[in-house]
Amino acid sequence: xxxxxxxxxxxxxxxxxxxxxxxxxxxxxxxxxxxxxxxxxxxxxxxxxxxxxxxxxxxxxxxxxxxxxxxxxxxxxxxxxxxxxxxxxxxxxxx
Numbered sequence: 001x002x003x004x005x006x007x008x009x010x011x012x013x014x015x016x017x018x019x020x021x022x023x024x025x026x027x028x029x030x031x032x033x034x035x036x037x038x039x040x041x042x043x044x045x046x047x048x049x050x051x052x053x054x055x056x057x058x059x060x061x062x063x064x065x066x067x068x069x070x071x072x073x074x075x076x077x078x079x080x081x082x083x084x085x086x087x088x089x090x091x092x093x094x095x
Contacts, residue, residue, distance in 0.1 A: 067092050 068089065075085040 064092055064095075 071080070071085060071088050071092070074080045075082070080088070
């Protein structure tokens with residue numbers, strides 16, 4: 001019986017040591033992979049996503065149309081009266 005107990009104890013120690021070493025190796029390898037991903041991830045994301053072209057410059061007519069649309073919204077909301085709307089519209093179109 002003592003020989004059997006000694007054999008079981010030895011097996012338990014060897015198994016525990018092997019498990020501890022295996023876990024440590026796994027953690028170290030996971031850490032290495034994480035560092036490699038951090039190093040290469042920014043380079044890949046920049047290469048995969050090209051920057052969009054700049055928007056075209058607004059022409060003077062586009063600016064006037066935008067101002068007239070905003071003016072119309074203010075009139076619809078009741079912020080401007082019909083007379084104020086007409087005065088501002090003529091000022092925008094004259095510029």
